[in-house]
């Protein structure tokens with residue numbers, strides 16, 4: 001019998017209390033992206049507060065290698081967050097009953113009855129939109145001790161990092177909405193309708209407008225000079241006391257002026273769409289310093305993604321767990337480097353047009369030898385965000401370690417395809433001895449290089465040549 005969510009959470013609590021009482025050491029293994037780092041930090045912080053003896057580590061993926069490492073690991077109990085879907089049987093074989101997975105990825109049916117799998121889908125909660133691993137880790141932490149409710153703020157960063165702000169005007173839905181409200185009631189977050197410009201707290205206005213690619217505004221996006229002249233002519237002061245002003249500095253009247261100028265500039269060209277994407281909910285952490293990249297939830301999530309993606313997960317986790325000293329400068333440098341790297345990869349991919357092939361419904365991109373494996377997901381999300389790919393499925397491939405190829409797929413904005421990318425990637429990878437999974441709209445896979453042609457043929461039949469809104473497989 002599948003347990004209810006509450007039953008699973010108290011099962012979790014009992015397991016942890018037992019570990020603490022019997023002095024069992026606990027290992028937390030989590031993913032390297034924003035959701036991984038936040039969920040790992042939330043659960044680790046809760047364990048430390050409870051007096052558990054625990055350590056935490058990150059992994060790019062959950063694989064046979066990770067399972068093997070558990071066999072020789074001296075720790076007694078394993079918690080896996082944001083990873084581990086599809087591995088329940090092997091975890092049972094390797095660790096007996098000494099493990100728990102906290103996750104939100106779609107899982108095969110045979111895992112639904114395994115009580116050690118605490119996965120949102122088991123409880124009818126959509127893990128693609130309504131909760132992420134950070135949210136699941138938050139619920140488990142709060143069940144352990146209700147004083148952990150302050151960790152709700154970090155769970156907001158998880159959901160933003162996984163782009164679960166898909167409700168009206170970029171709001172949250174389901175459990176994410178409930179968790180964000182807990183943080184709001186505790187005074188940990190301000191939720192406001194505002195201009196959605198990237199780098200709200202840190203970037204000069206013109207940069208901020210130029211680097212905002214959702215909405216993509218023809219003539220402004222990626223064009224700093226054009227943004228600068230538009231903002232200047234809007235009458236808003238771009239500098240104050242010798243410093244460039246950032247979006248968070250604008251008062252209501254100034255925001256109105258900016259919106260009016262953008263509307264005029266874009267006149268005729270999908271103005272309504274632009275406006276509806278430009279205004280949405282912002283999540284501001286009032287306890288962080290003004291102009292800190294941790295004050296805006298979305299920028300905080302980008303920083304965490306950047307740490308994981310360039311192999312500096314420890315920095316991101318330290319920040320999530322409350323470290324605010326020298327580490328902040330390090331995190332800031334990582335964020336800057338990461339943004340630079342992204343620009344370079346996107347430039348190369350758009351210059352070498354042979355790397356991109358398109359059908360009516362799908363864009364396939366070959367990023368081998370350009371995009372490093374750890375950045376695959378970030379770049380495929382960005383390619384999917386480009387307006388010329390809207391409505392399509394994007395699939396990017398890169399080289400992985402040990403003769404492997406990594407695939408990352410995304411449904412772009414406006415995509416109406418019925419294809420479930422999680423099923424495509426999981427089934428395809430399994431057919432060719434690889435691993436794969438994820439969500440309906442964002443999924444990945446890894447196969448060995450010798451299977452590449454066969455896997456590409458499989459994608460050709462099941463994705464590339466499948467017309468929109470018709471089922472596959």
Ligand code: C5P
Pocket residue numbers: 031033035036082105161162163164377378381410439441442
């Ligand atoms: O492992 P995980 O679930 O955390 O990752 C989901 C990935 O899919 C994230 O990188 C997130 O940014 C991306 N995503 C996306 N578009 C969506 C939903 C998720 O690019 N609509």
Ligand code: C5P
Pocket residue numbers: 061085105376377378380407408409435436437438439442443444445446
């Ligand atoms: O790597 P990428 O960002 O494209 O992954 C998209 C989603 O698919 C993530 O949620 C990731 O955890 C999941 N995924 C998976 N198994 C893989 C690769 C990705 O479950 N082998």
